[in-house]
Amino acid sequence: MMTPNPQSRPVPAEIQAAPHPFSPAEPRVRARLLRALALLPALGFVLMVLAPPLNHDVAAILNFATRWVGGEALFRDLIDVNPPLIFVLTAVPALIDRFTPLDPVQSWLLCVLACCALSWRFCLRLREGWDEGVVERAVLDALIPLVIVMVAYDVGQREHLMGLFALPYALLAARRAEAMATPRGLAIAVTVAAALAFALKPHFLAVPALVEALVLLRRGPAAALRDRLPWLMAGIWLMYLASLPVFFPDYLGFVVPLVVDFYLSNGGIGLFDVLLTNQLGPALFALAAALALLAWPGAGPRAWMLGCVGVGSFLSAWVQHKGWSYHVVPMAMATALMAGWVAARWVDRNLPAGRAQAAAPGLALAVVVALSVVHLRGESPWRQIWYGALAEGRLTAALKREVAGERLLVLSPDIYPVYPALNYARARSTLRTMNLWVLIGAYQGCPEGVPRYREPSEMSRPEFLVYRTVAEDFARAPPGGVLVAKNSGIARCGAEDFDPIAYFSRHPAFAETWRHYTRVVHMDTYRLYLRED
Incomplete structure (x- = not known):
């Protein structure tokens, strides 16, 4: 008796309908998947x-x-070097x-x-x-x-x-x-x-x-x-x-000469x-x-x-x-x-x-x-991953907690991390420049026998403008706080560091208003002074 040939048996319909494991559709699906994956890095x-x-x-x-x-x-x-x-x-x-x-x-x-x-x-x-x-x-x-x-x-x-x-x-x-x-x-x-x-x-x-x-x-x-x-x-x-x-x-009349004299060398x-x-x-x-x-x-x-x-x-x-x-x-x-x-x-x-x-x-x-x-x-x-632990994250948290939505005088040589901390706290700087770059340009050296801070009569026009406007703006509309960098960004001359508070306090209007800022919040590289009404 002959054994039937298994290859001669009828193939069930469900198997006939199944796609071949290497059908032409598979490369197309794979290509689409790879194209989609290629967009994931962006x-x-x-x-x-x-x-x-x-x-x-x-x-x-x-x-x-x-x-x-x-x-x-x-x-x-608002004085800045950008066109x-x-x-x-x-x-x-x-x-x-x-x-x-x-x-x-x-x-x-x-x-x-x-x-x-x-x-x-x-x-x-x-x-x-x-x-x-x-x-x-x-x-x-x-x-x-x-x-x-x-x-x-x-x-x-x-x-x-x-x-x-x-x-x-x-x-x-x-x-x-x-x-x-x-x-x-x-x-x-x-x-x-x-x-x-x-x-x-x-x-x-x-x-x-x-x-x-x-x-x-x-x-x-x-x-x-x-x-x-x-x-x-x-x-x-x-x-x-x-x-x-x-x-x-x-x-053209003021900022460009200022950039040439005080910014390009910084x-x-x-x-x-x-x-x-x-x-x-x-x-x-x-x-x-x-x-x-x-x-x-x-x-x-x-x-x-x-x-x-x-x-x-x-x-x-x-x-x-x-x-x-x-x-x-x-x-x-x-x-x-x-x-x-x-x-x-x-x-x-x-x-x-x-x-x-x-x-x-x-x-x-x-x-x-x-x-x-x-x-x-x-x-x-x-x-992005470590934002909360970085300088701007810590400063942002402090500003949100203490002066969110308020005006703030910023006496700092820094753009980072002051910005974007101010933006996230929705605090508005009252300084007419983004930082103290004019003073950094004005005090680049340590001439022998010269006082640490120039008298107003000895200041250049740009330095005097900063000195006067910071003091007058501060007195006219006192902000909610004053943020001061512990490092002024200006070279130390002998035993004397450059202290922005001491510098501007020589102006009577600034000194009188400054008496109302008594509470101090200490941070890693900044001090935040808050106004006590």
């Missing part, structure tokens, strides 16, 4: 942006903008705070994330019509949103705002260099946004100078000069310059020494390595334009000779995008089409994870 950095603390320089500008919207005169009651455009732009969240339930910090976060989204949208639109390879497309879809927010703690800094709109400007310049048609409204919007971003600091103009020079080389002088977009950008800058003596005469590093700092040095090395990739013939004009943004951003950081972290932000953004773009194009050129298609989502994920690991250092996410 989302993680967005969460860092939303978590406290706010960047200290951003917080100081926001505090000044809020005071300006509240009625104080910019560059008369007026950043205050004009930051007045937007200050106005949102005034007319909505949002507080200033929430309003600012809303505005800066809107700028990030706008930059991302610009880049997406400008990529339309390009012959992108499958790896190139996958990498850019994940890399561009990450580059936009990866600076985390420095998001919203002037350098970050410049970098945000320098990226789409570089893509638009590449389209112009290739004579690609771009929707008129999109081209104008990108140009206007970039013009405003480059106008935030005069150093930033190095970026459009290099980009437009490359466009001119690729298109030729006749075609490049007929292009209306660079002229639109130049027109915006000229209008801005023309507006300064009309709307902000005190900036905290500077030699132009060659700054190249060896732990911020600019590694960023310059990474930029040089990325620029070497442009030697490959397939790099493309888009990468070349990003190279111009990187070099221009380096020049901007270098001439400021400070070596601070946020100075390298646009340089790092351009470097990361340029390197990732060229590498993706190389993979597309050197892998068979089928293998490139299969590898693209995984390669995109690998690129953004690697870049995220590089940037998870120093500032974020450690600032």
